[in-house]
Each structure stands twice: as C-alpha cells, then as structure tokens.
Amino acid sequence: xxxxxxxxxxxxxxxxxxxxxxxxxxxxxxxxxxxxxxxxxxxxxxxxxxxxxxxxxxxxxxxxxxxxxxxxxxxxxxxxxxxxxxxxxxxxxxxxxxxxxxxxxxxxxxxxxxxxxxxxxxxxxxxxxxxxxxxxxxxxxxxxxxxxxxxxxxxxxxxxxxxxxxxxxxxxxxxxxxxxxxxxxxxxxxxxxxxxxx
Numbered sequence: 001x002x003x004x005x006x007x008x009x010x011x012x013x014x015x016x017x018x019x020x021x022x023x024x025x026x027x028x029x030x031x032x033x034x035x036x037x038x039x040x041x042x043x044x045x046x047x048x049x050x051x052x053x054x055x056x057x058x059x060x061x062x063x064x065x066x067x068x069x070x071x072x073x074x075x076x077x078x079x080x081x082x083x084x085x086x087x088x089x090x091x092x093x094x095x096x097x098x099x100x101x102x103x104x105x106x107x108x109x110x111x112x113x114x115x116x117x118x119x120x121x122x123x124x125x126x127x128x129x130x131x132x133x134x135x136x137x138x139x140x141x142x143x144x145x146x147x148x149x150x151x152x153x154x155x156x157x158x159x160x161x162x163x164x165x166x167x168x169x170x171x172x173x174x175x176x177x178x179x180x181x182x183x184x185x186x187x188x189x190x191x192x193x194x195x196x197x198x
Contacts, residue, residue, distance in 0.1 A: 031161055032078045038154055039071045045147050053144070057137065059130050066130070067151075070123040074158070077116045081165075084109055117162045124155050 046064045054060050084106075128134060134152035136145045 031164075032082065035074065035078065035154075035157065035161065038150075038157070039074060042147070042150050042154060043067060043071050045143070045150065049144060049147055053141075057140075057144075063127055063130050066123055066126050070120065070127070073116065073123070074120060077113065077120070080109075080116075081113060084113070113165075117165065120158060121162065124158060127151065128155065 043064075046060065046067055049057075050060045050064050131148060131151065134148045134155070136148045140148075
C-alpha cells in the first residue's frame with residue numbers, strides 16, 4: 001500500500017518549489033534589466049549614426065526603423081512576461097481577494113508570448129540581413145564598428161533569452177498553472193502587433 005507523504009516532507013517540497021520559482025523569476029527579471037539597459041543605448045547610437053552618416057549608408061535608415069519596432073515590442077513583451085510570472089508564482093493572495101478581469105488562460109498567454117518571441121527573431125534576422133551579419137563597411141569609422149558589435153551582442157543575448165524561456169521558464173510556468181486559473185488583466189489587448197509596421 002502506498003504511504004502518503006508526511007506533513008514535513010510535503011512542506012519541504014512546497015518550500016523547494018517556491019524557492020525554485022522565485023529563482024526563475026529573479027533570473028528572468030535580471031535578464032530583462034540588462035536588456036532594458038541595452039535597448040535604449042543601441043537605439044540612441046543608431047539614431048546618431050543616421051543623423052551623421054545616413055547619407056553615406058542609406059541602409060541605416062531601415063535599420064533604425066526595424067530596430068525601433070523591435071525595441072518597442074521587446075519592452076512590452078518583457079513587461080507582460082514579468083506580470084505573467086508574478087501572477088503564476090504568487091502564493092500570498094488571500095482566498096477572499098476579489099478576482100481581476102480575466103481574458104484568457106495560461107496556455108493562451110504562453111502562446112502569445114511565444115508568438116512575440118518568433119516576431120523578435122524575425123526582426124533580428126531582418127536587421128542582420130540589412131547589416132550583412134553585423135559587419136561594418138570597409139570604410140566604416142570607429143562608431144559604426146561599435147554599433148555593429150553592440151547589435152551582434154544584443155542579437156546573441158536576445159536569442160539566449162528566448163532559448164532559456166523555451167527550455168526553462170515556459171515549461172515551469174505550465175507546471176505552476178492551475179487548469180482552471182485564468183490570466184489577470186496583463187495590459188490592454190493590443191490592436192496591432194508592436195513588432196509590425198505601423
């Protein structure tokens with residue numbers, strides 16, 4: 001006959017799961033903080049290059065346009081990820097707490113986040129194509145070379161972030177999601193995708 005776990009074993013399992021969830025959320029937040037620092041710095045450097053050398057390198061105008069959409073999309077995406085994980089990992093909500101508005105399931109939200117990952121990858125692929133794989137022109141100056149290196153590093157960082165989401169964060173979120181638990185009102189439903197052209 002199978003022996004049910006005693007209260008001490010159960011409490012330890014709950015505590016370990018809570019610590020693991022907290023670690024995952026903390027790592028995600030730290031990764032987001034780094035990206036949120038990188039994105040505006042690169043956007044400003046692109047704008048400066050367009051102002052000073054756009055007449056020499058016309059592809060920079062398109063790079064600025066695509067990167068601007070990518071930046072806006074990633075910033076909104078990261079806010080939604082953090083809100084989603086906070087909702088899933090919250091253990092402190094009283095049973096009498098009034099529910100927020102729900103407009104989808106955890107599965108719906110994870111699918112939406114994954115779609116945003118794919119759109120981010122498409123934007124990065126377009127920028128890479130415009131810059132010939134982040135290679136500066138032969139006559140490029142020091143700032144252009146710095147920009148290409150920064151963008152190559154960002155591309156790698158974002159792809160690693162997405163891979164971690166797919167292999168660690170999203171499966172763990174599914175484990176923590178209750179089948180009957182919906183999503184809180186994580187921002188207003190978007191009328192247009194933030195990665196697409198206006």
